[in-house]
Amino acid sequence: MLVDLGTPGSKGRSVYEEDFEKPFLDESAQFYRMESGAFILSNSASEYCKKVELRLNEELDRVTHYLDAGTEPKIKEVVEAELIETHMKALIEMPGSGMVTMLKDDRVEDLARMYRLLGKVQKGHAHMKNVFEDHVKEVGKEIVNQPGNQTKQKAVEYVKDLLTMKAKYDHILLKAFSNDRGFQHKLHAAFEFFINSNAKSPEFISLFIDTHLAKDSKIPEDEIEAVLDKAMQLFRFLTDKDIFEKHYKNHLAKRLLSNRSSSVDAERSMVARLKAECGNALTAKLEGMFQDIKTSAETIVGFKSFLSGLQVNPLSDIEINVNVLTAGYWPTQPASCSLPPQLSKCCTEFQKYYLSKHNGRKMIWLANLGSGEVKSHFVGLTKRHDLNVNTYQICILLLFNTKDTMTFADIQQATGINAFDLRRSLLAMVQPKTRILLKDPLTKKMNDDDKYTFNDQFKGKTVRIKVIPGPEPESTVQIAASNQRTENERQHQIDAAIVRIMKSRKSMQHQQLIEEVIKQLSSRFCPNVVAIKKRIESLIERDYLERSSEDRKVYTYLA
Secondary structure: OOOOOOOHHHOOOHHHHHHHHHHHHHHHHHHHHHHHHHHHHHOOHHHHHHHHHHHHHHHHHHHHHHOOHHHHHHHHHHHHHHHHHOOHHHHHOOOOOOHHHHHHOOOHHHHHHHHHHHOOOOOHHHHHHHHHHHHHHHHHHHHHOOOOOOOHHHHHHHHHHHHHHHHHHHHHHHHOOOOOHHHHHHHHHHHHHHHHHOOOHHHHHHHHHHHHHEOOOOOOHHHHHHHHHHHHHHHOOOOOHHHHHHHHHHHHHHHHHOOOEOOHHHHHHHHHHHHHHHOHHHHHHHHHHHHHHHHHHHHHHHHHHHHHOOOOOOOOOOOOOOOOOOOOOOOOOOOOOOOOHHHHHHHHHHHHHHHHHOOOOOOOOOHHHOEEEEEEEEOOOOEEEEEEEEHHHHHHHHHOOOOOEEEHHHHHHHHOOOHHHHHHHHHHHHOHHHOOEEEEOOOOOOOOOOEEEEOOOOOOOOOEEEOOOOOOOOOHHHHHHHHHHHHHHHHHHHHHHHHHHHHHHOEEEHHHHHHHHHHHHOOOOOOOHHHHHHHHHHHHHOOOEEEOOOOOOEEEEOO
């Protein structure tokens, strides 16, 4: 009726708008202003959101039944401004029932309702995103700072807790926030923050993968792929991917050399994931390690065939397996050891065969990486046990074929093993469960004059007994040396990136060069700006670059 009373010049809405719509919107705003102020003080955030949804639906229903369609966006704006925008901050941060409480209690439906409502006003989602990020950071920091989560013993539990947390917030992101890209970025930023606040995270993620790829893993083979996918989710948050690479290479080497891998296919699948994520630079050496193991298997088959063709087999009483490793691929460090005649004879025969096939190569024997089985007789030399030991322990045990008792100093002089590794190897053989040797005095501390006697009365529950020492915690000196090696490697990579960029650009401003170096190296680690500046100065001193005579902030490449 009011629309029909309007004059043609105003398109038939002048009476409706001036005499009804404007007062109606003003009255509605005042009504909702008073109602919302009272309701939010006496109700929870969840109940308030439900009330807002109800009021919005009621107003839209009124427009449909007895108001002009043009009023719909106007009344909607009034309701959203008074019920949502005015109380937005208080609603999100409401103690005991706001967004943080909803996140803690997994109240997905309430979060979805809040997300829908606050999406109707400006900066509604922006404030939700910030609260979401801060909350995830706090939960992550609690996991990182839990007692023991800085030690290797808790590595697997630490990663599992992170994966459980990730799964929870991924579910909330999907069901409550409709996989909103802005919320995704905030979740990524939060995980990146607290995971990298723990310097041990790269090593712990590698240990988690190592545990699940090992033969003794309790994970069914058909579930390994899913576990690796989850591990890669955390790997993507790491900024120091080169630290992860160092630890992963060490763990992979141990699995391959000790034949501990549950599946070669799973191992290659993990390397393929890393390659897809970081490129060939990270995985080239890992792929080389697999190739070495394959080639070594073929070589040892040829060696055994060669021995069987001899009239007299010099190694007829010893079963030998050798892995030939390319020096640049493996994280190995030579350690001195005087091999006994039995082992020395094996090495000599294999070396002669190998060098006859590959002329010009040099072989270095890494006794610290070897292991084997020694057939030993106990209980008056009548009971036999197969001892699973490392190469150092083989060298030690063979000494007792000719002597019953030896001192620590005598053993070290005869074997040439460094004191640290010798103590570890001996300690494993004097433990109560595997007391192959008797120590005098019977203390944990090891001195040069301590005496060791072969225990011919030893009795084991099984024929095969594992005596190999367990993993040894890294000393402060070893950690410092490892950190220094990492720092040196990073310097070389920064140098290479700078030269690569300048070679293609010829001339470049200082800030642009810094940004480009960071961009190129971000897939490996996040280089420090100060470190980049130092490497630029070093390259200038070595005549790779020079400063422009016209502008000191411009560098020129010297061919």
